[in-house]
Amino acid sequence: MNNPLSEILENGGVRLALIGTLSILALFLLAETITIAANFGRPGNPATDTITVQGAGQATMAPDVARVSFTVQNTAKTVADAQAATTKQANAAIDFVKGQGVEDKDVRTLSYNISPEYSYTNCPPGALCPSTPKITGYQVSETVQVTMRDLTKVGDMLSGLGTLEVQNVNGPAFALDDSTAGYDAARADAIDKAKAQAELLAKQLGVHLGKIVNFSESSGGYPVPMYAYGMGGAMDSKAVSAPNVPTGENTYNASVSVTYEIR
Numbered sequence: 001m002n003n004p005l006s007e008i009l010e011n012g013g014v015r016l017a018l019i020g021t022l023s024i025l026a027l028f029l030l031a032e033t034i035t036i037a038a039n040f041g042r043p044g045n046p047a048t049d050t051i052t053v054q055g056a057g058q059a060t061m062a063p064d065v066a067r068v069s070f071t072v073q074n075t076a077k078t079v080a081d082a083q084a085a086t087t088k089q090a091n092a093a094i095d096f097v098k099g100q101g102v103e104d105k106d107v108r109t110l111s112y113n114i115s116p117e118y119s120y121t122n123c124p125p126g127a128l129c130p131s132t133p134k135i136t137g138y139q140v141s142e143t144v145q146v147t148m149r150d151l152t153k154v155g156d157m158l159s160g161l162g163t164l165e166v167q168n169v170n171g172p173a174f175a176l177d178d179s180t181a182g183y184d185a186a187r188a189d190a191i192d193k194a195k196a197q198a199e200l201l202a203k204q205l206g207v208h209l210g211k212i213v214n215f216s217e218s219s220g221g222y223p224v225p226m227y228a229y230g231m232g233g234a235m236d237s238k239a240v241s242a243p244n245v246p247t248g249e250n251t252y253n254a255s256v257s258v259t260y261e262i263r
Contacts, residue, residue: 049262050259050260050262051201052214052260053194053197053201054197055189055197055258056193056253056255057186057187057190057191057193057253057256058189058253059189060251061252063174063176065147065151066175066245067147068146068173069146069168069169070146071142072090073140074086075117076138082137082138093144093161093166097144097146100157101150101153102146102147106148111141112140112141112142114138114140115138116138116139118134119133147177154172155245158171186253187219189254194256202260205262207263209260210260210262210263211261213260214257214259216257217254219254219255
């Protein structure tokens with residue numbers, strides 16, 4: 001008498017399916033074993049015995065770059081004439097800037113604008129007036145930003161741009177070329193203060209600090225001194241002299257919140 005189970009197992013397709021099922025089951029059990037081992041000793045629920053401390057950090061650093069921007073604008077009857085005049089003046093200003101040792105990578109155009117200028121007819125009461133204003137010309141303006149790495153030349157840069165009669169010069173804005181460096185230093189100071197506070201608090205409470213279970217941070221801005229020069233019109237080249245421009249220091253602020261397990 002044949003054994004039904006033996007007959008089933010002798011079937012090649014059934015045997016392959018059974019082997020595949022057993023292999024999948026074995027892989028599943030292996031994965032579960034690895035997960036259990038990895039989580040061994042960890043609590044199943046979030047830590048409830050914790051303390052949270054805050055730290056406020058600060059870093060004061062001298063700037064290593066100064067950013068100056070200037071605008072050139074001209075008006076003419078046609079767009080082409082206005083562009084030509086603006087291009088000529090802007091190129092002269094940029095040539096002067098590069099002559100001060102500023103590299104190409106540190107000169108960039110912030111904006112380039114073309115806008116029409118209109119005239120409006122003053123009509124007496126009861127008269128028939130044109131419904132739309134008349135275009136009388138076009139204004140073309142270009143704004144350029146310069147990043148200076150030699151801070152000793154900032155005064156000469158400002159006075160030199162004045163002799164070129166550009167319409168506006170804004171700056172200098174003194175800053176760090178690596179904008180994150182100041183905040184990184186302030187964060188490190190904040191973390192050190194938070195850690196010191198946690199250790200003191202643990203000592204006073206008679207507990208021991210465990211691992212960090214939560215962390216958050218926030219960074220604060222700082223005021224940037226702006227040197228406004230020649231706003232609103234062309235500069236008189238006879239009156240221009242190199243100003244004394246102190247660089248000062250910039251202060252960066254950061255605050256952190258750290259939560260420790262205690263035992």
